[in-house]
Structure formats: structure tokens, C-alpha cells
Amino acid sequence: MDKPEFHFLGDSAILATFSRTISEEINDLVLWVSATLEGMCLPGVSEVQPAYSSLCVHFDPSQIRGSYLVDLIERIAEKAKPPEDQTGRPGQVVEIQVVYGGENGPDLDWACNHLGIPREELIRRHSERLYRVFMVGFTPGFPYLGGMDETIALPRLPEPRKLVPAGSVGIAGKQTGIYPWDSPGGWRIIGRTSAELFSPYRDPPSLLKPGDYVRFVPVSGNEWFPAHGNAERTGLLPDKDTPGRHLPRGPELTGSLRTEASVLGRLTGTELPGLAIEDPGFLSLVVDRGRFGYRKYGVPVAGATDSRSFALANLLCQNDPGDAAIEFTLKGPSMVALTDLTVAITGAPCEVTVDGRPVPQNAPVFLRKGSKLQVGTVRAACRGYIAVSGGIRVPVVLGSRSTYLRGKFGGFEGRHLKSGDTLCVGPAPEHVYVTRSNRATPVPQHLFIERLTLGETILRVLPGPEATPKSLEILSKATYTVRPDSDRMGLRLEGPAVFDAGATDILSSPVVPGTIQVASDGRPMLLLADGQTTGGYARIATVISRDLPLAGQVRAGAKIRFKVLNPWQR
Incomplete structure (x- = not known):
């Protein structure tokens, strides 16, 4: 095997590419190397994310060198046994019951007419195969399946549906897959399952993992039941599709389900109602530093978009760095204190008052029980943060209190704040001790946000895996305008x-917050905190960690320019 190719995705992730094609042998190697790295529990490595034929190591460069990881991955790959010599594999066979046709498969009859075969034959060809799960990504729990019979390949819909129900089983080209969530989609839907592909209250959260196999089992409509138990993990017996492959038998699916309390962090009873929301402002969310360790299941980090202002707010309140706070966009909330509190408002400049009296940003502010805190419209930039001494207390979901809006989990009931909501807070020191600590330990200047206007913002980037000299030259000379349809997922x-239209598709591979992808029309999109974990578009560059908080503060209509750095300029 040739040595893997290495590329940095910014300054805190390394991409190792073992091949540019899809094969089970390469995917076996990727999973083997990934598992070996994870088992080492290296300091500074937050997670290892496998894909089709590549893997991404997410790390903290202040704790471990990127060059060390490159050499280590090469060494592990060199020592890897050929897949056929491995004595055990991690994969399981997961049987998923599917109701084909009717309202559950609205495109089945069209597909039969298009292919010129009876319904029973299409169902037989689709369900007789064993499908390899090469990777999970794009959205939480979404499996990239391989092994479909190419005789039932179907074109995508000419116009995507606005809503495809969760559990829909579809075909697009030579691929088949299952929609884990209600979402738009352009695949031809031939059936549906009630299997729950992803649940944040299950450990692991994804029903399927890389290296598993899927077998679709046709059932009639009266066998449909909306429960966890219509997908079963079984041992894999040798058959004509998998000569010589013996996967170990694993636990039944129902045995792997844990109680909600073991995955969903409960409040401890030490919390008190702290803030009553009168007016939520615009898109106010509970956030923390983010959700790590779950990217291999398609779960994004989904933390504070401007991590610098978030950190400053917590520091001013003498909180732990990862305590949850409120992030608001463009307009802040109005809230009433239900107990004595110390708060700090950071990020985008805006008017802040307590009972109508102006108070400063970037400083601890005392709220007496019954006081009203009002945060106005931002004057520049985009997002602000409100921290409370003791931290905002909501249940921990998959290791984080952060809200993931598209997944509808984390934060306050998986959604943005509304009028009438009450937020709990944890125990905290008296206000005088908070202010005394801040006087004794001045806040580092680098935590304060650069004041943004609607003028140009310059973001420093490192070249990406698909960058070319020409594309980087265009990127560095151009001025881009942020479109109104930008959000926490990314800046459009x-x-x-920077590329010719239609020349940007790649084999789906990991991406990170800060990655600049180039869509089919050749124009870039900069991923932010809620961005997907994998993508099939060219990655021309990645914003460096120091500038990523700045990217999270750029509003619609603002101008952006990119400065391309050499790796040693980080």
C-alpha cells in the first residue's frame, strides 16, 4: 500500500487519505487505523473520524504537534495487517424492516415503470443485498451505504421534495440510503422504516456505525410499528455476497439501549430558577464549547459560534470555561432575575440596561432579584453572549449543554428560547468576590472581539486538500459578500x-468548522459551528483557529476577504 496523503484542515485537524476510490479493503484499513489511534488516548486528541477512504484527527496544537500525528499515522498504517488477515472485525449486521410502496414508498411504482420490472422484482433486488456502512455523516446518523445492485439505479428527482419523512428509504443513482431526519431530499423514495437511526438519548447515538452491514427486510403495512425494536443486530453468516467474512455476533439492539438518564445528564438539584425570559430577542440559544467525540456519527460540534466572546463572558463571571451561556443573534433578549445574579454581556456591541439604567459590556454586572436585564440590537458584528455566574444549567446531552437546532436536542429542549421560558443557574460566589477576582486578574486583551463594521473583514486561511494555485489566487484577490441565507451552519x-461550475465534487470526506467548501456553482461557503461533519465538495481552504471567532461575527451584507497563509505562518 502507498503511504497515505496528509493535509491539514486548518491548524487543528489532520486529514489522512488512503485512497481516492471506494473499497471495503481500504475502508477496513481506515477503521483499523482509526480504532488504533482512539485506543491510544493521546493527549490533545479530541476524536478520530473515519470516512470512506480517509480519516481525520481532531487535535489541540497546544498539546500535541501535527507532525507527530502524521508520523504516528504512517507508522500505524505500515504495521496494519492486510484486511484479509485480520482475525476479527468490528462490524455487525443490522436488519432493518421496510414497508415498500404505497404512502411509505411514493416513488416505487414510478421506479418500476422506469426500470421495466415488476414491484416484487425491484423489492427483491433491493432487499437481497447486504449493504456496507462505509461512513456516517452529513447529518447525525446518516449512513453512506455501498453495494446496491446497479440494475435498479434511479435518477434523482428533477426538483427535491421540501420534506422527506424520517425513515424513508431511497435510491439516487447507484446509491441507496435512509433518511434519519425529516428533511428536504431529492432521492426516489421506495419505502420507509420505523427504525430510529439516531437518538441523542442512546449510547452510541447512531444505530449504524462504520463497518456495519445493513440488510433490508420487507414487511407488510400491518407489521409496521414505531419503536426502537424493528432493527436487529445479528451475527453475519457466510453467504455469496461476503465470501469468507465472519463478523462477530454482538448484543441484540435492545440490549444496547441504555436508560435515558445514563446518556442525558440530569440536573443535580443544586440549581435555582435564575432568569425568566420576557422577550427572547432573535435566535437566543443556550451554548457551551461544543459537543466532541461524536463526529463519526455525524454530530457537529454546535458550540458557541464566537468562542472568544463566549470564553470572555465566562471568565468575567468567574465560571468554568465550558459553562453554558446564552448566544443571541442581532438582537438580545429581555429577562428578569429570579434570584441575585452576576452576569456579563460580551461580543457584538449593543445597548445593555438594568431596570432602564445603562450598564457596560465586557464587565461583571450585578442583578438583584426582580431586576430586568434588557439587551438591545447589535450595532456591529452579529452575535453576543450572556454568561451568568454559576452557569446556565440545562441537561447535558451527548456530553454538552449546547443547542443543536437541526437535531432538536441539547440546550433548552432542543430549541431557541421563547417568551415564558425559565433558565436555571448553578451556585456561584457573591458578586463582590467576582469583581475582586477580575480586578486581581485582568482579562487578556486577545479575548475582546475586534469591532466589526459592514466594511471588509480579513480572514486568514490555510490551503485545503483540493486547493490549486489558480483557485487560491482567485480566493485571495476576491472580495465576497455574505448572503442573507447564512446561519450557524455556515456563511454563504x-x-x-474559484472553480469552474460542476468541477467541485469529491468523494465525501471530513470537514471542520472553518472549512471553505466550493459548491457546484464554483462559489465558496464557509462552515461554522453547526456545519456538517462530512462533505462532498472541494475544500479549498480552512480559516485558522484564531480567526474562526471573527468569522462567526460576520453578518449578512458584510464584505469578506481571505489571506492565504503558508503552514508555518499560523
């Missing part, structure tokens, strides 16, 4: 194309 940019 209007401006010069």
Missing part, C-alpha cells in the same frame, strides 16, 4: 467563482 458567499 457571493462573489467570483
